[in-house]
Amino acid sequence: MKAQSNSRGGFTLIESLIAIGVIVVIGCVGMDVISTANRNASSGRTYTAAEEAVRDQIDLITTATPFSPQGANPQVNPVLALGTTTTTVPLYIDPGTLTSAAYLPTASINGTMTTLIEDVSPTSAPVFTCYRATVTLTYNIGRATITLTRHTLRTTDN
Secondary structure, X not given: OOOOOOOOOOOOHHHHHHXXXXXHHHXXXXXXXXXXXXXXXXXXXXXXHHHHHHHHHHHHHHHOOOEEOOOOOOEEOHHHOOEEEEEEEEEEEOOOEEOOOOXXXXXXXXXXXXXXXXXXXXXXXXXXXXXXXXXXXXXXXXXXXXXXXXXXXXXXXX
């Protein structure tokens, strides 16, 4: 007669708990990687929007007409008025949720754009009118404060 064996196929409770623990750790690491990638993508989108807003302001300054500040009948587009102007610029609006009553954005990032227009015309020959524009955009994302600054020169139309 053969003796019966008490061993059964399958996993013990300890083996099952260890396997579940390994799966949980892998899941947590995966979620952290996805969260970091999403945060970096959001930061990159916002920085790109900020660069575009500054570039748009520089384009507006370089193409604003008329710009003939010299002579008996000076003509200067208000965009090129000497001094400093400050505006709030929306950089990112989270899609949010759409309800039957209204659209409710869940988050937004705004920046502060400062434009400084200075007269840097030479005082010695050859004399011509030249303005320097400095556009600065500052915004906060997370705990970081990001500042972009761009410069351009503008001479008269004629």
